Amino acid sequence: MPLSGVAEFVGREEELKNLHQLLQDNKQVAIAAIAGMGGVGKTELALQYGIQHRETYNGGLCWLLAKTGDVGIQVVQFARTQLDLKPPEDFDIVAQVQYCWRRWREGDVLLVLDDVSNYEEVKSYLQSLPSRFKVLMTTRQKLGRIAQLSLDVLQPEAALELLKSLLKETPGQIEKELALANQLCEWLGYLPLGVELVGRYLARKQDLSLAEILLRLEKKRLDERSLSKSKSEADMTAQRGVLAAFELSWQELEDDDKQLGCLLSLFAAAPIPWKLVEHFVTEEYEVDLEEIRDDRLLNLHLLQRKGEGVYQLHPLLREFFQYKLTGLEQTEEFKRFFCWVIVVVAKGIPETPTLEQIINVSPAIPHLAEVANHLIESISNDDLPWVFVGNARFYNGQGLYTQAEPWYQQCLKIVKQRLGESHSHVASSLNNLALLYYSQGRYSKAEPLLIRALALRLKLLGEEHRDVATSLNNLAYLYNSQGRYSEAEPLYIQALALSRKLLGESHPDFAQSLNNLASLYGFQGRYSEAEPLFIQALALRRKLLEESHPDFAQSLNNLASLYGFQGRYSEAEPLFIQALALRRKLLGEKHPDVATSLNNLAYLYNSQGRYSEAEPLFIQALELRRNLLGEEHPDVAISLNNLALLYDSQGRYSEAEPLFIQALELRRNLLGEEHPDVATSLNNLAKLYYSQKRYTEPEPLYLQALELRRNLLGEEHPDVAISLNNLAKLYYSQGRYSEAEPLYIQALDIFERRLGVNHPNTVKVRENLADLRDRLPPNPE
DSSP: OOSOOOSOOOSOHHHHHHHHHHHHHOSSOEEEEEEOOTTSSHHHHHHHHHHHTTTTOTTOEEEEETTSSOHHHHHHHHHHHHHOOOOOTTSOHHHHHHHHHHTOOSSOEEEEEESOSOTHHHHHHHTTOOTTEEEEEEESSOOTTSEEEEOOOOOHHHHHHHHHHHTTTSTTHHHHTHHHHHHHHHHTTTOHHHHHHHHHHHHHOTTOOHHHHHHHHHHHGGGOGGGSOOTTOTTOSOOSOHHHHHHHHHHTOOHHHHHHHHHHTTSOSSOEEHHHHHTTSOGGGHHHHHHIIIIIIITTTSSEEEETTEEEOOHHHHHHHHHHHTTSTTHHHHHHHHHHHHHHHHHTSOSSOOHHHHHHHGGGHHHHHHHHHHOGGGSOTTTTTHHHHHHHHHHHTTTOHHHHHHHHHHHHHHHHHHHOSSSHHHHHHHHHHHHHHHHTTOHHHHHHHHHHHHHHHHHHHOSSOHHHHHHHHHHHHHHHHTTOHHHHHHHHHHHHHHHHHHHOSSSHHHHHHHHHHHHHHHHTTOHHHHHHHHHHHHHHHHHHHOSSSHHHHHHHHHHHHHHHHTTOHHHHHHHHHHHHHHHHHHHOSSSHHHHHHHHHHHHHHHHTTOHHHHHHHHHHHHHHHHHHHOSSSHHHHHHHHHHHHHHHHTTOHHHHHHHHHHHHHHHHHHHOSSSHHHHHHHHHHHHHHHHTTOTTTHHHHHHHHHHHHHHHHOTTOHHHHHHHHHHHHHHHHTTOHHHHHHHHHHHHHHHHHHTOTTSHHHHHHHHHHHHHHHHSOOOOO
C-alpha cells in the first residue's frame, strides 16, 4: 500500500498520540492493535501514524494485508523485492520469515498487519521478532491480552470538519446549511467511512443539496449509492462501501449471533437496557445470550457497551441488522415478541408515576416510542393503546403536558383507524386526551371529549361499569373546576355510589370519589360535609396505598386546604408541610403538584401575616408553573393573584396592581366571564383600589363580583359573605352607613352559620359591624 492517506485527516489527534505511546512504552517487542467496528477508520489511523512517524521508523514500514493471503508469504515477498533478501527456499515459511527479521535493514521498524481476524494465524511469525520491531494490527475483534486502542466514531465537530474538507470545491455550502450538515453527520452515526463516502459523493454531484441526500438516505437506507465506494475513488484508503464493510463481520457470525443482532436492531437507535433483552429468553438460556453478546457481537465491535447493563448498536450497524432481519424466517415472530415485551413495560407505568418510577423506566422510553412509531402493525388489538399511553404517562406524570399531548392524540387516531369509532379503547382514548386538556387548562376542548367518552361507555358497557364511574367522575371534575357546581354534584354522587357498589369501600377509586365530592363541598363552602369525606379518603389511602404515594399527598393537601378555609391554621400547616415534603420526594422539585403545595403553604402563611415566609414560596410556585405549564394556564393565574394578594397585604400596591390585572385577564380568557375565579379577581382588584383610597373604582367591581358569586355559588357561600363585607367596608368609608349596615349583618350571618362564631372572618365582620354601629346616630325612642 502506498504511504499516503486522505488529503484531510481530522478528529484523531488524541488517538494518534495514544497509539504512539502504546507502541513506545514496551521495551521488548511492542505488539498493539487498533480495534473497532467496520468503517471507523482503523486502517486510515494506522496509515496516518506511519506517515507522521516515518522519521522514527528509519528501518522502514512494512504493510501487510492479513485478509488477502498468508502473512508469512507477504513478508518474504516484501523482503525479496524491497530489501534484496534471499531466504533459503528449502526453509519452511516460518523459518524464512525469521531469516528476514534477522537480516532486516538497520533501525526501528513499523510492521502493520491490516484487518487481522484471527491472531493465531499470524502469531507464529511474530514470536521471534527483534525488539526494534513495533507491530501494529488493525482488527474488528478483540485480540486477547494484546494492548489495544479502541477506536470509536468521530466526535460531532470532527465529523462536520471532515465533511467540510471533502466539499472544498463548494466553499460555504456547509455554513449555509449547517443544521442539515449536522443532521447528516448524525444520521451517519459520525462513522468516518460513512461521512467520507457521502462527502465524496456530494463533491461529485455539486447540484445535489444536503436536504436531498438526507432524504435519499432516509428512504433507501444502506442501499443508497452514496454509501457505496465509487470506482473513481481510487485515492480512498477504505476498500469497501459501508454495506460491504459490515458484510465481512456478518460472515463471521453463527446463526444465533445473527439472530441476536437482528433482534437488537428492533430497538431504537438509543442505549438498550440488557434487562429488556433478557425477556426474550428463558432463564436457562440467559448465559448463552451473554456468551453471544460478549464473545461474538462485542468481540467483533458490532455492539458497544455504554455502561453497566447497557448496550447500543451504531446507527448504521442497526440499519445493517434491520436489512438482514428482512431475510430471516422469524422476522414477524421477532417483531411480535419484541412489541409484547415493550408493551409490558408500558403497562407498568402508573397513572401518577413517582420520580423513582420515572427514572427507572426512562431508559425504555426511546424503545417504547420506536414501537409506537414504526412497529404498530405488530401490536395486537388488545394492546394497541398501551404503547401510546405508556409514552404519554411518562411525560404527563412529570407535568410535561406538551410532550404528552401528541401521544394521546396519536393513540386516538390509530385506535379509531384500526378498531372503528365504537370501541372501548376509543372511549378510553377520548377520556385520556380530555384529561390532558384539563391539565393544560383547556376546558373547552376537554368537555366534548369527556361527554363523548361517557356516552360511548354507557352504550358499550352499560350503566354499571367501572369505566362509566370513571367518566362520571372526570366530567364532574371538569365542571367543578369551571365553577359549575350544580352540574358536578349529581355526577360525583352517582360515581361514588357506582364505585361503592362495583368495587366496595376499600378501593383506591372509591377513595378518589370521596376526595372529589369533598372538594366540591369545600368549593361550595359546605365545610361540615366536606371534612368527614376528606378524612375518610385520607384514612383509606393510608391503608391501601401507604404514605409514600402521590394520592396520599393529595389527600393531605386537600384536608389542609379545608382547614385553611376554616381558619384552623395550626391544623392545616403540618399537613401542608407533610404534603410538600412527600411530593418533593416522590415527584421531584419540578412538578405541577409541588408548585401547588408551595402555593398553598404560602397562602396559609399569608393568611397568618407571615409575609416573609410566604413571598419566596409564592414566587417559586409562580416560576415553576410558568416553566411547566406556560403563561396561558389557570394555575399561573392563581399564582399571579396570590402573589398580588401578598403585595397588597404589605402595602406594595404598585407591585400588586399589574399582577391582579394580569390574573383577571388570564381568567377571563381561559375560564370565561362566568367563573368563581373571575369573581375572586374582580373582588381582589377592587380591594386593592379600596386600600389605595381610590373609592370611585372599587364599587362596580365589588358589585360585579357579588352578583357573580351569588349566581354561581348561591346566597349562603362564604365567598358571598366576603363580597358583602368588602362592599359594606367601601360604603362605610364613604359615609354611606345605612347601606353598609345590612350588608355587614348579612355577611355576619353567613359566616356564623357556615364557618362558626370564632372563625377569623366571622370575628372581623363582627368587629366591622360594631365599629359601624358606634358611628350611627342613636335610634329615636
